[in-house]
Amino acid sequence: MMTSEVKDLPGCAVIGAGGHAAVVVDAMIEQLRYKPIIIAERNDAPLIQVIESAFTGLDCDLPELVSNGQVAHFIIAFGALSSWSKRQEVFSRLSKLDGISPALVVHPSSTLSKFSEIENGCFVGANAVVNVGSEVGKNCVLNTSAIVEHHCVLGENVHVAPGAVLCGGVSIGTNTFVGSNAVIREGIKIGEGCVIGAGSVVVRDIPNNTTIVGSSQIVARENKH
Secondary structure: OOOHHHHOOOEEEEEOOOHHHHHHHHHHHHHOOOEEEEEEOOOOOHHHHHOOOOEEEEHHHHHHHHHOOOOOEEEEOOOOHHHHHHHHHHHHHHHOOOOOEEOOEEOOOOEEOOOOEEOOOOEEOOOOEEOOOOEEOOOOEEOOOOEEOOOOEEOOOOEEOOOOEEOOOOEEOOOOEEOOOOEEOOOOEEOOOOEEOOOOEEOOOEOOOEEEEOOOOEEEEEOOO
């Protein structure tokens, strides 16, 4: 439930109404920096029933919510791999609107080095770690217990799924998805638009638009965008 201190905070539009959005809202309530306002595509979205205390609206309501001061920030909170490129499209569109800016939602149990840099629009989940010298671009997701070790560089709209580990000095391009419990060896460079399958162990550089599965680094396909 949202406390009175949460209700008095600046409104943040949570764009999405699925399971990932529920995780984002939960972190936002714990963070005590924004009041979550769920923006769904339809009025029967499941999250509306799950978190009844959070104000909800539809996509078409957002301009009015911004103009009347109820919403000052936004975060993209749909996370399915099938819609990953759409996240960046929506982020870019909302970033151009007057009166609204991207939020930075960080669960208080995460550990962020004061010598790291995380841009607005990102979500950092419970028990995630971002170590010294790392840079995380806009609209990224560092999910539950993800580890970004020292001096990593992540482009925009990168998803590091639960339990994934980026060892020191890893570089990841825009619109890349790193699956749960994947491990990327130190110094590896992964291109844009890649998918690293759950549990994969990456020991060599990966070119743009490539899907990798398994510890033997089988190239499943080249991604088409």
